[in-house]
Amino acid sequence: MRLDIVMPAHNEEHRIGTTLDSYRAVCSDPGTRFVIALDACTDATAEVVAGHAARDRRVVAHEFPKLGKGGVLMEAFARSDADLVGFVDADGATPPGELLRLADAAGTVGGAIACRHHPSAVLPAARPLRRRLTSAGFSFAVRRLLGLPYADTQCGAKVLRRDVVDDVLPALTTTDLLFDVDLLQVAADRGHRLAEVPTIWVDQDGSRVDAVKDTRRMGAGLLRLWAARQRRSADGVPAMPLHAANRFERRARAVALADGLRR
Template sequence: MRLDIVMPAHNEEHRIGPTLDSYRAVCADPQTQFVVALDACTDATADIVADHARRDARVVAHEFPKLGKGGVVMEAFARSDADLVGFVDADGATPPGELLRIADAAREVGGAIACRHHPSAVLPAARPPLRRLTSAGFSFAVRRLLGLPYADTQCGAKVLRRDVVADVLPALSTRDLLFDVDLLQVARDRGHALAEVPTIWVDQDGSRVSAVKDTRRMGAGLLRLWAARRRRRERDRVPAVPAARPAAARRFDRPNVPALIGGRR
């Protein structure tokens, strides 16, 4: 099955090159494409991606006006005809071997998301205490307001099968930092199984996410999603899906963490 890996990028000139080097080296399948979704870049990101594209035809760039991460991912998903379509942060926090493991799980169940909070997850560098606190609070709010059972909605590594993308994409309404939650909520409401896969995740310097400012924005956005979902349910009279652990979530536990770094299981 062909895999397209979308990398949303806004002014990532210092990080997109090493990330593409790593993914091109590990993801050896000639049918795999690395789709860099350029979000109104004003630095040298586009030039660096173009240089990679000259050396490897699997690298593709799409340029967009400022749409935000969710917006460019949605547009790139709409242009893809691959059997599996995923996205990963341009900073390289998710090693390529881990993304391939997530793709393997998505192939089996329809969709898969990386989880940093699973007991088998590996985070070589501890996250700052404030980031851990705000992340835990946001995850709790997502579970309470939307009934989503996932421990980690915001990890930037997710893969869906083409049939799931085709069903979910037209119903998405959020292009900002709540895109991940919107994606998972719509997929679950439409009956698609998504597995949580424990991941290796390497915290990178230079994050543009503010633990305070962006958490407030995400909280306000979460309330909007909750209100919109209630209106949609009342209109469609769809019974609520009870919160439950995602099917098959633990079947992807890693038996030997070191052996999985940078490769498939």
């Protein structure tokens, strides 16, 4: 089965080259493509990628205006015609062999997502405590509000079958860090089965995610996703009890108020 591996990249000149070296060496199948979705890069990322493309025609670059991670992924998905479409962070936190394991699993179900919280997952370097706590809290909120069963919605490595991509893509609306949740929610609401696979995850320096600031923003976005889901009555998805949403909204407001007082 042909596989497209999409890597969203915004100013990744110092990391994308090493990641492509690794992926090109391990993912040797000539039917595998490495699609770099350039998100308004202002550094030398495009030049680094062009150097790889000159040596390996499986490397393809698409340049976009600033669309956010979700926006460039949706555009790259729409341009792909592969049997399997996956995406992975450009920093190389997911080793290429782990992405290929997801592709193998996705071939038998609708798709597969990597999980860092599974007992069998391997994280050679411990993630900072603040990021672990905010990640756990966000995962709990996703399960409570949207009813998704996944322990790790935000891990940046996922592979979907072509038919699943074609079905969910028109319904996706989120272009920021909530893209992964939007993707998983729409897939679940449309009846697609996705496997959660324990992964090896090598935490990388230079993350642009602010553990506190971005989690607050994602919490507000999660409420918007919940509200949008309530309006999609045509899908026949039972609504999450209102009291659960009210509790989450009150908590989000309290955090925002406390943050404003500290400033």
